[in-house]
Amino acid sequence: MPELPEVETIRRDLHRKVKDKEIKFVTVNTPKIVKELPISEFCTQIEGKVFKNINRRGKYLVIELDSGKKLVIHLGMTGLLIYPFNEDSKKIINVKHNHLVFTFIDGTKLIFNDVRKFGKIYLVSNLDKIKGMAKLGLDPLDDCFKEEILVQILNKKKKSKIKSFLMNQEFITGLGNIYVNEVLYRANIHPLRKISSLHKEEIGNLYQQIKLVLNKAIKSGGSTVADEAYLNTDGEKGKFAEKLQVYARKGEPCLKCGHSIDVVKIEGRSSFICPQCQKL
Numbered sequence: 001m002p003e004l005p006e007v008e009t010i011r012r013d014l015h016r017k018v019k020d021k022e023i024k025f026v027t028v029n030t031p032k033i034v035k036e037l038p039i040s041e042f043c044t045q046i047e048g049k050v051f052k053n054i055n056r057r058g059k060y061l062v063i064e065l066d067s068g069k070k071l072v073i074h075l076g077m078t079g080l081l082i083y084p085f086n087e088d089s090k091k092i093i094n095v096k097h098n099h100l101v102f103t104f105i106d107g108t109k110l111i112f113n114d115v116r117k118f119g120k121i122y123l124v125s126n127l128d129k130i131k132g133m134a135k136l137g138l139d140p141l142d143d144c145f146k147e148e149i150l151v152q153i154l155n156k157k158k159k160s161k162i163k164s165f166l167m168n169q170e171f172i173t174g175l176g177n178i179y180v181n182e183v184l185y186r187a188n189i190h191p192l193r194k195i196s197s198l199h200k201e202e203i204g205n206l207y208q209q210i211k212l213v214l215n216k217a218i219k220s221g222g223s224t225v226a227d228e229a230y231l232n233t234d235g236e237k238g239k240f241a242e243k244l245q246v247y248a249r250k251g252e253p254c255l256k257c258g259h260s261i262d263v264v265k266i267e268g269r270s271s272f273i274c275p276q277c278q279k280l
Contacts, residue, residue: 001077004140004174005217006230006238007059010081013233014063014110015054017083022050022105030099033112035122042123045069046102057127058136058173069123072130076118078229085109092235115229136173140210145172147207154195154203162198162206163191163266175210177269178223178247183209185246190278191264191271216240246272 002010026043028034034042050066061081063071073081082089085101085108093113100112100121112119128134138145138153153171165171166180175183184191187209189202198206217223222238224230225248230238245255249272250263259276 001176002059002075002079002222002230003176003179004056004059005179005214005220005240006222007056007061007075007174008141008218009222009232009238010075011054011056011061014051014061014081014083017233018051018104018110019054020050020052021108023047024103024105027101027103028099029101030117033099033114033117033119033121035120036129037123045123046071056139057133058139058169059176060130060133062127069125070127072122072124072127072133073112074120074132076114076116076120078116079112079114079119080229080231080235081110081112081233082231082235083108083110083233085111089235092231135170137169137171139173140175140214147204150207150210151203154198158194158196160195161191161266162189162193162195163271165195167267167269172210174214178225178244179213179217181247181272182213182244185272185274185278186213188277190273190280191266192280216243246274248272 023046025047028039028043031039051063052066053064055062059074061073065071080093082093097113097115098111099114102110122130124130138149157165163180163184166175187202187206189206217240220238220240220243221232222230223240223244224237225241246261249261252261254261254274254277257274257276259274262273262275264271264273
C-alpha cells in the first residue's frame with residue numbers, strides 16, 4: 001500500500017503537471033470506486049471545473065476544485081494515477097484496470113488505475129465527512145509536528161507497543177509497515193517495546209528518524225519493493241527501495257553490526273529487525 005512518501009511524490013507530480021487544468025469530461029468505468037455520490041452527479045460536479053491546489057492528508061490526496069469542492073483520492077493497495085496517459089502508458093499498465101479517466105480541455109488524460117479495486121474517490125465540501133479522514137492524527141511533515149508534540153502523544157499511550165502506535169493513523173498519519181520498520185531499525189528500537197520503556201534520548205532519536213526517513217524517501221520518489229505495484233505519475237518505480245536498510249532483508253546481514261536480519265509477525269504484519277541492535 002502506498003504510504004506517505006509515495007502519496008507525497010504523486011501530489012508533487014500532479015501539482016507540477018495538472019494544476020490549473022480544466023476538466024472537459026470524466027469517464028467512470030467502475031462505479032464502485034466513487035463513494036457516496038451517484039455517478040451522474042459526481043461527473044456533473046466535476047466537468048468544467050479546474051484543478052486548483054493539490055494537497056495531501058496522510059495517505060489521502062486532496063485536489064481542490066475552483067468550485068470549492070474537494071476531490072479526495074485514496075489509492076488503496078494498488079491504485080495508480082498516471083499522467084499523461086498515452087500509448088507509452090499502455091506498455092506499463094494494464095488498461096483493463098483503468099477505472100476512472102479525467103480528460104482535460106487540452107485533450108490530455110489523467111487515469112486512475114487499480115488492479116485490486118480497493119481505491120476510493122470522494123467529492124466533498126468538508127473533509128471530515130469522509131470517515132477515514134475524520135480521525136487522522138498529525139502529519140509528520142507538518143511544521144507543527146515537533147519532538148515535544150510527539151512526547152505528549154506518546155505519554156497518552158504509554159502501555160502501547162511502539163510499532164502499533166506508529167501504525168495507528170489516529171496518532172501520526174501516513175506511516176505504514178515499510179517506513180515504520182525503517183524508522184525503528186534506524187532508531188535501534190524493537191517494535192514490541194512498550195512506549196513506557198523508551199527513555200528521552202530514544203524518543204528524540206525516534207523523532208529524528210521519522211523526519212529523516214520520510215524526507216529521504218520522498219527525494220527518491222518513494223519505494224517500489226518486489227511485491228508492490230507503486231508507480232509515480234510517469235509510470236516509474238520509486239527508488240528508495242534500493243536504500244531500505246531492514247525492510248524485506250530477512251537473512252541478510254545488518255548494515256550496522258553484521259547480525260542476520262530476522263522477521264517477526266506483529267498483528268499480522270512482518271516486522272524486520274536486527275536482534276542485536278533492536279533489543280526487546
